[in-house]
Structures are given as C-alpha cells and as structure tokens.
Amino acid sequence: AQSVTQPDIHITVSEGASLELRCNYSYGATPYLFWYVQSPGQGLQLLLKYFSGDTLVQGIKGFEAEFKRSQSSFNLRKPSVHWSDAAEYFCAVGARGGYQKVTFGTGTKLQVIP
C-alpha cells in the first residue's frame, strides 16, 4: 500500500518570502499526487494534482509542485507567501490501477508572520 510523509509539522515564514512544503511518498510505481489546503475550521480544497505528463504542476492561488521520481517527492512551492496562505496543507497519494483509497499525510501547518 502507498504511504505519504510530511516531515514538517509546523512552518513559519514571513509574508513575501518564498515557501516550500515537503512531501515524500512511498509507492512502487508512479503515483497520483495531490496537495490540499485547509483553512482553520474549514474543509479541504484541492490546490493541485499530478496524474501524468509534465512533472511541474501549476495550481490555484499561485502554488506549484514538482514531481521528482528519483527523490519520491512532490514538494509544494510558492514564490511569495501572503498572509491569507496561513492554513494547514495536506499531501496525498493514490495508487494507479488499484482499489486502495487515497492516503493523506499528517499535514503541515503554515504560519505567516508580517
């Protein structure tokens, strides 16, 4: 079965600074990959997803993520963080051709300071 690790539980960045949230997965083949964002007390919203093709994926709100097969990673990036980006971010992985439901990471909570 697939698994996903988000090594950073909490990250603090200054507004305007760049951001990178780490995500590592374990799966024997090329997986499906997702990043979701959860604002406080809210549900999850899909930021971006990787199914196939270009390994650099553009998402909403100025986010992007790059699938690196050699590193089993799918890190989320944003060049300039806004205060409204403060939220919890979840990476998720799905297996191709199987019946295992998508597995979510434990999340990274982002704090943005002025």
Added chain:
Amino acid sequence: SQTIHQWPATLVQPVGSPLSLECTVEGTSNPNLYWYRQAAGRGLQLLFYSVGIGQISSEVPQNLSASRPQDRQFILSSKKLLLSDSGFYLCAWSAALFTGDTEAFFGQGTRLTVV
C-alpha cells in the same frame, strides 16, 4: 455545479449520548461518499465510504457507523459517544472511487467535542 453540505458545523455532546452527522451532495448522481476524521497530528483517516445506496464499507473498527438512505445523503452515527470520538469530521464525495485517478471534494467539516 456540485455542492456538498455538512451539518452541524460544531457539536458538543456528553459521553454516552447518541450522534448523527449529516452530509448531502447536490448537482450530481450516484456519487461516491466518504467520512473522514481528522485528529491533531494524524492527518485524515478514512472511516467509511459508500459507492451506492445502502452500501457501506468500513475502513477502521470503531464506535461509529454510517448509513446511506438516499443517493446523495450520507449519515455518520453513534449510539453512545466516547471521549475518543472527539475530532473534526469531514464528508467528501467523488465521481469515481477516490483511489487517485479522480479527485474528492470536501464539506466544511463538523467539530465534535465529547465532554
């Protein structure tokens, strides 16, 4: 467009009391439906999913149950709540089974506190 509604938004219940959380989806037919629980530091744990009316699959043994009485209605229940049932509960739907080649859409969640 499709929308998902989940209520109530917050709930405080005493230990031993029953629970009923409701989720409905609009704008689509025969959705796959899911109940997740989110606990601090543990990410999202899939509790139940349903591929059709009356069809419920349980992912983890627990004190909760789920039912799908109508195509677009999914209910999470308990006869007697435990303190450990406290958490943030999320309902979600997807057009096909959420194994990866489709995406899931989430409700706003219910914060349940068992006291």
